[in-house]
Amino acid sequence: MAQNIRNVAIIAHVDHGKTTLVDGLLRQTGTFRDNQSVGDCVMDSNELEKERGITILAKNTVVEYKGTRINIVDTPGHADFGGEVERVLSMADGVLLLVDAAEGPMPQTRFVLQKAFSHGLKPIVVVNKIDKPEARPQEVVNEVFDLFIDLDADESALDFPVFYGSGRQGWMTADLAAARQGGEGKNLQSLFDAIVSYIPAPKDDPELPLQFRVTSLDWSDFVGRIAIGRVHRGRMKANERVVHLSRKGTQREVNLRGVYRFVGLSREETKLIEAGDLCGIYGVENIEIGDTLAAIERPEAMPVIAIDEPTMTIVMRVNDSPFAGKDGGKFMTSRHLRDRLEKELRVNVALRVEPGDGADSFKLSGRGVMHLGFLLETMRREGFEFAVQKPQVLFKTIDNERQEPIEYLTVDAPADAVGKVIEILGTRKAELLKMDRKGSFTRLEFTVPARGLIGVRSRLLNATAGQATMHHVFHGYGSFRGTIEERTSGVLVSMAQGQSTFYAMDGLRDRGTFFVGEGVEVYEGMLVGEHCKDNDLVVNVVREKKATNIRSSGKETFVKLPPPRAFSVEDALEYVGEDELVEVTSKSVRLRKQYLKETDRKRSDRRSETA
Secondary structure, three states, X not given: OHHXXXXXXXXXXXXOOHHHHHHHHHHOOOOOOOOOOOOOOOOOOOHHHHHHOOOOOOEEEEEEXXXXXXXXXXXXXXXXXXXXXXHHHOOOOEEEEEEEOOOOOOHHHHHHHHHHHHOOOEEEEEEEOOOOOOOOHHHHHHHHHHHHHHOOOOHHHHOOOEEEEEOOOOEEEOOHHHHHOOOOOOOOHHHHHHHHHHOOOOOOOOOOOOEEEEEEEEEEOOOEEEEEEEEEEOEEEOOOEEEEEOOOOOEEEEEOOEEEEEEOOEEEEEOEEEOOOEEEEEOOOOOOOOOEEEOOOOOOOOOOOOOOOOOEEEEEEOOOOOOOOOOOOOEOOHHHHHHHHHHHHOOOOOOXXXXXXXXXXXEEEEOOHHHHHHHHHHHHHOOEOEEEEOOEEOOEEEOOEEEXXXXXXXXXXXXXXXHHHHHHHHOOOXXXXXXXXXXXXXXXXXXXXXXXXXXXXXXXXXXXXXXXXXXXXXXXXEEOOOOOOOOOOOEEEEOOOEEOOHHHHHOOHHHEEEOOOOOOEEOOOEEEXXXXXXXXXXXXXXXXXXXXXXOOXXXXXOOOOOOOOOOOHHHHHHHOOOOEEEEEOOOOEEEEEOOOOHHHHHHHHHHHHHO
């Protein structure tokens, strides 16, 4: 049975078309009924994934092709979710490496490919989106080959097959000339044939005692926790007693209540899964990612999957603002937060949680602002309410030297904005490595401290009229590069609680830009705008116009305030200063000072100066 299985992961940079290609593979193998209505990117089932158009959580599906069972794993492309990539690659024997025909290899391409090579996986290169007007497939293949060399790929990996096509249109071909003409056959058959012939079949032996490693978890209201992974040895049977070996070193005998096999996008009960195949099991309480299930006669734990260490941390605390609980939040106490974070630790292997300085605070460490921001946004939508401090990078001491996380950054910007981009990143201690012309844009590659990236995206977008795109990936630890300037502008801080008025805000419009609109409830110490100067300014945005017996000309009906600046959770994390907090509720994302009263802020500043 193992000879008729192929386990393949699809890896790529963000937005290079992984999930769309999976859609095509599912459609052309009859996974969907002819009359079944399905949308695009069906593998992106999470609400945030659909909104952002990126894959955050790794997921697997199965297609049948000419008698071969192909397990396909769709992986995240963003480096902040590298913990997901690391886990699922341990289930695969080969990878489809997707590269955009215009953009070519990007930082995350390097990141995911390096992970694939560390697992010894054989690659098939797919040059996707060849229908783009600016496509340059031959150059992209050369760049991919150079990347393979740079990552010390072995001889077998360098002899990779290449396919060209369009995942959205559902066709691939190994013939570049045919691809330029729009493809031959207009299907994915040649890619399926390559998967069967080039990706090695599992070498796992079904005759040896059982060994199964958990790589992800799911939940069912009917059976409880479902552990998903690969059978690396032996056979997984329902209603059989096995040994549960936790990654913490403990072991106990348990009974498997049931086994699932994957069928398309769903799963169904089965009695047996042989070595080399993927499956889900239920009935084992407290099973975690990285744990092993093994035969009683040979209880051997599999190696724990190595996960990249966190590089950034934030402090989460109970929301104590005057508006706490007024937005319909269901879970606001420290106990609620603790229970939710403990639940997250079971499935989010790249996350670390420690007690904070106070009884009502927690220190969360992760792979970046997006990784942590995704968790906070998910909790917000679940009804949790809390406040978080500005992200801080995690330093290390290596050979008695203080070192900090360094990111590899790629920026694509219009040619006339290159100088501005270099200037902005220069203030963030970035070092320019390479500069290439890519059509009407210029690609700039830097190494930059992770702390230098906090808040830089909005500055680059402003400097390039919204045209710049930036991507970064963890590069390693390097020497501390010195202090980096904080936010250059001050903020407008509300001095009173109440409802913002047009009269008050119209009188302040020359002092900066606003974060709130007219008629919005604010409180003392809340940030209501950005000051046009570098100092903070306490303002009254709830002041009302004094009533007189003189008829008003109705200025409000003719003059409009500029639209307020909106913040997502990640935007807010990147914006706040050291003495500020992000208040996150189910309905709002607000910015505030840690000390709401001005006298308390001045007292804190004096203590800091004295210290």
